[in-house]
Structure formats: structure tokens, C-alpha cells
Amino acid sequence: MxxxxxxxxxxxxxxxxxxxxxxxxxxxxxxxxxxxxxxxxxxxxxxxxxxxxxxxxxxxxxxxxxxxxxxxxxxxxxxxxxxxxxxxxxxxxxxxxxxxxxxxxxxxxxxxxxxxxxxxxxxxxxxxxxxxxxxxxxxxxxxxxxxxxxxxxxxxxxxxxxxxxxxxxxxxxxxxxxxxxxxxGGPGAEPADAIEDTVAGWRSWSELHRGYQGRHVTQVRRSALVLQGLTYQRTGAVVAAATTSLPEELGGSLNWDYRFAWLRDVSLTLQALWVAACPHEANRFFDWLTAAVGQVGDAPLQIMYGVEGERDLTEHTLDHLAGYRDSRPVRVGNDAWKQRQLDVLGEILFAAHLLREQVTPFSEATQDLLVTLADQAARDWQQPDAGMWESRDQPRDYTSSKVMCWVALDRAIALADDLGDRARPDEWKRARGEVRETVLEQAWSESAGAYAGAFGSDSLDASVLMMPLVGFLPADDPRMLSTIEAVRDRLTDGWLVRRWDGDIAGFLICSFWLVECLALAGKVDEAETWFDHLLDLGNDLGLFAEEVDPASGEQLGNYPQAFSHVGLVNAAWRLTQCTSGQDLDDVQ
Known part of the structure; x- marks a missing residue:
């Protein structure tokens, strides 16, 4: 609730x-x-x-x-x-x-x-x-x-x-x-009256968002409600999940606080809400974003904030709590706020481009922010970072981070006419070309027969499934198709995709990404079958956590997880697009 x-x-x-x-x-x-x-x-x-x-x-x-x-x-x-x-x-x-x-x-x-x-x-x-x-x-x-x-x-x-x-x-x-x-304020309305009024309030929101008529309408609308429920409505920020410290592994220590607004999650959530015909949240998100970020300058963009824009989210443990099924420590706060994650530049500009009809003309503050993010992508794309899985060890040249820097530049170029006098599309085009050439050369692993998770590595990582989803490569490009098949053959357990070899459990958004990639590669029947099996992994209310144990089917990680419901919505749209030949505008 x-x-x-x-x-x-x-x-x-x-x-x-x-x-x-x-x-x-x-x-x-x-x-x-x-x-x-x-x-x-x-x-x-x-x-x-x-x-x-x-x-x-x-x-x-x-x-x-x-x-x-x-x-x-x-x-x-x-x-x-x-x-x-x-x-x-x-x-x-x-x-x-x-x-x-x-x-x-x-x-x-x-x-x-x-x-x-x-x-x-x-x-x-x-x-x-x-x-x-x-x-x-x-x-x-x-x-x-x-x-x-x-x-x-x-x-x-x-x-x-x-x-x-x-x-x-x-x-x-x-x-x-x-x-x-x-x-x-006294006792308030009678519970029965207040419940009926609350039902009417939610239904009035749902009534405004019935435009999606694609595949799996019921599940898409339920996920859209979940994403709205994870939105701190006063500001438009979206928390990654409603809980803290539900474990990635029972009895383990990978227990994180997800009750904050990751820019990546908010951007992807806005994209999913747009698919689900809920585009009206865009302006409020960009207002919140510019207020939270403030003046960016040359410093790396902070990747996450509190729901009212708080910056210091320093992590500490609650040692008096036993943890969910003895999974300790219980954490409050999340030190990922200190990390450099270059992919967030692309996710924000992707969202701005997708939602341009709702948010243009951009405010001066939004123009300045988007230009600064594009400039950062052009300047910093060669820097190692923590990657989208928020590694806490040595920074690396993660393939997905470089690809999303390409996305930041590509979408900034497309938006240049809306970004004011500071826009530098020619400079961004040069940098975009450099990023693309470097990724195609340094991310490819001959021994893996796939694009690896990081430059110079032979290890697979499911984050590379984003490459066709953001338009970096078509899914039927020979090397991309080989990568999709490698992920399907080597990182899957049942119908679940692990982020990397040896990952603890199946990661749901990666599993939905595979559905999208299969559909884009022309394997629509296989994609549909995969999607149907993933739906069966939700609980009795159609809610998803972050991960699922392939052996037991038990959901793991914080709950309900915005990322997972984003993946569901986008995969349902992709199946609609690939089975009907419709563009997104026709689906809504």
C-alpha cells in the first residue's frame, strides 16, 4: 500500500x-x-x-x-x-x-x-x-x-x-x-468513508492512464500503479523500493537501503510510465532533478538523492535488528551516493528526449543541466567508474557505462535545438563517434564470442543487453546477436538471467531485457514464452522484488522493486511493437 x-x-x-x-x-x-x-x-x-x-x-x-x-x-x-x-x-x-x-x-x-x-x-x-x-x-x-x-x-x-x-x-x-x-487534528473521517475516498482517488489516477492498449494490459497497468506508489508525489522523486535491507542472499550481508531516488531508476521509471500512458509526471521530475542537483559544474553528477533532494545519504548499520531471516547487517543510508556512475548521464538524456513533447520548452535550469551532462559525457566517457551494479571495489571501464555515455551524446545532439546557446552538437558528434568506435573495438571479446562487461575482459555481463534497447546496435547485428545468445546460454538459470557468472540469483530487469532483445532479434515466440514464465514469478499481488532464487522461486532483495516493474512494462511494450509492427505512439 x-x-x-x-x-x-x-x-x-x-x-x-x-x-x-x-x-x-x-x-x-x-x-x-x-x-x-x-x-x-x-x-x-x-x-x-x-x-x-x-x-x-x-x-x-x-x-x-x-x-x-x-x-x-x-x-x-x-x-x-x-x-x-x-x-x-x-x-x-x-x-x-x-x-x-x-x-x-x-x-x-x-x-x-x-x-x-x-x-x-x-x-x-x-x-x-x-x-x-x-x-x-x-x-x-x-x-x-x-x-x-x-x-x-x-x-x-x-x-x-x-x-x-x-x-x-x-x-x-x-x-x-x-x-x-x-x-x-482530531479523529479524521470514518475509516469506511476514507477508504472509499481513497479508492476513488486511485481510480481517478488510473482513469487518466488507460491509453496503453498493447500486450499484457493488466500487468502493465498494475506495474504502473506500483511505480506511482513508489513516487514521492510532493517532489516527483521515485524510490528504488519501499524497503531497506531485504537480502540478495538469505543470511548474507548484501543488504542495502533502497528508499532513495536513483537518477537511473527515476529516468527509467519515467520511460516506463510513458509506455504505460502516464506521461504527466515528466515536468515534476525535471523540476525535482534540477533542484536536487543544483549547479553541476565540473564535478561528477551525484547518482542518487533523498526524496526531497537530500545529498548526504551516509550509510550506517542498525546492529540491534536481527535482519530479515537473520540477514545482517541492517543498513540505513546508502554509500553508493559517493560513487561515479557514468551511465546515469545517458539515462537522464534518454528520458529528456523520449519525453520532450511533455517537457519542452525546457526551463533554463533544465537546459543548463542537460548541456552540462552532455559535456560531462564528452569529457569523462573514458574514465573508469563503479558501473550500474554499483561495484564497491576497483573502478573499471564498464561497457554499459560507455554505451550510456554514447546515448547521452546521441540524445543531446537530437535535442540540440531545444538546449539553448550553450549546445555544442558538433563537439558532441565527434565524441559520440569516438565512444562508438572504442566500444566496438575494446568491448568485444573473441574468446567469449560476445561483448564483455568491461573493456579488456572476457566475462559476460547482462548489462550489455541494453545495447540494442538504446539504439547503439541493432539486435540482429551479428556480434550483438552472438552476445544475446551468449547471455541466454551462459547466464540463465531457468527463465532468469544472472547479472554475471556466479551471481547469487536471477536479476529480474535483466531477464526482462533479454525478452526485449529476443523480440528485437526476431525471436518473438521465444520472447513471449520467456515473458510469460517471468510473470509467474511475481507474488499473488503481481509484485516483484529485485531478484529471484532460481532454485526455490523465492523473491530476494528489496520490495517492491521499481527496476523490476520498469522491466516488465518495457518488455510488454516491446512484444507489442514486435508483434504488431506498431510504433509506441500507436500503442498508446
């Missing part, structure tokens, strides 16, 4: 196990996802049950049907949108309220609830005050107010209670955040 400011994750057993307030990257109030003692909110039948769940159509409002021997109930969960907010205005302001409504469907069911917040990632246990109908807890920088007709009792930092719901009856809960030294 999302209110376009923060996100909550609810288990199939009715427990809210993750909610950070008031922003995606704030400390958690419910953090059981990372430690059993870090807080949760259980609302479920007391007796044995089965559960089925899905989102209410065209929304991120969750509905779970629980069935017991005595009857059935539906629990509807939502993060409240601002009352009356519709269309592109949803999420601009958030009540920061978690809504839960129980509806009796058949017979009568006894339910139990335990509201167990633990503030600051589980460091602090609250003291509740209040009585029937209204409870409040205030600890440090967070205050919560719970309103419900259910009779609850405070016990050791928890609120607990039980109640019975018969067919046709409804019971609601509203748990709201407020800054602790301000007026809490």
Missing part, C-alpha cells in the same frame, strides 16, 4: 509488518519485516483460516478475504489519500493514516487485533493513553492516534482486543501519524 509519501507492507496473515513515517525513508513504526521485536499490527481471525487477497481494481487498496469454519470476513487496508484528491493531485498531501476495515460476509467470525508499534526501527516502546474509541502514543518525534469502536486494552506497549463480526456488519480502524507537538 502507498499514499505516495510512504508505504506499508501487509502479510497474507493480516499483519502490517512494515510502515515508515512520514516518508519512505523515515524510521519504521512497524518493522517486524526486519526483526520480530520491531513492531507490527495484527488484524486477523482468531481461529484457523484460509486467506485470499488482491488489490481493489485500479488501486493500491488491499482486500483480503478470510474464511473460517464459522464464516467469512473481508479486511480492506489502505494508506489514506488526502480527502477529495483526484487525478494527478493524489499524494501531494497525505494524512499519513493507515485505514483498516473489517466487513462480515458470511456467518460470524471472531477476530483478534494487536497494535504493537515500535518507534525508530524498534528502539522505543510506546506508552498508550486513552480509552474506548480513541488512543494515542507519543514517543520522541512520532505521535500516533488510533480511533476505533473496538474495546482495546493497553499492555506493555501494545493495544490488544478481540471482537466478533457478523454478516453485513462493519468495524473500522484509523491509525494516524502527527508531529507530536502539533494539534493532531
Amino acid at each position: 502507498s499514499d505516495c509519501a510512504s508505504a506499508a507492507l501487509i502479510s497474507s496473515g493480516g499483519s502490517v509488518d512494515w510502515w515508515c513515517l512520514p516518508r519512505f525513508d523515515s524510521p519504521s513504526v512497524f518493522g517486524r519485516l526486519l526483526d520480530p521485536a520491531a513492531g507490527h499490527w495484527l488484524l486477523a481471525p482468531k481461529d484457523e483460516y484460509t486467506a485470499e487477497r488482491d488489490y481493489v481494481e485500479d488501486t493500491l487498496v488491499l482486500r483480503t478475504v478470510f474464511r473460517t469454519e464459522s464464516g467469512a470476513v473481508a479486511i480492506t487496508d489502505a494508506l489514506s489519500l488526502q480527502p477529495g484528491a483526484r487525478g494527478h493531485d493524489i499524494g501531494l498531501r497525505s494524512p499519513h493514516a493507515l485505514l483498516r476495515r473489517v466487513e462480515g460476509l458470511e456467518g460470524a467470525v471472531t477476530l483478534q487485533t494487536t497494535v504493537s508499534p515500535r518507534f525508530e526501527y524498534g528502539l522505543t516502546v510506546p506508552r498508550w493513553s486513552g480509552d474506548r474509541g480513541s488512543w494515542s502514543a507519543h514517543v520522541g518525534p512520532v505521535a500516533l492516534r488510533l480511533t476505533t469502536p473496538v474495546d482495546l486494552h493497553a499492555h506493555g506497549g501494545d493495544l490488544r482486543g478481540g471482537f466478533r463480526v457478523g454478516a453485513g456488519e462493519r468495524v473500522g480502524f484509523r491509525l494516524a501519524f502527527t508531529p507530536p507537538y502539533e494539534d493532531d
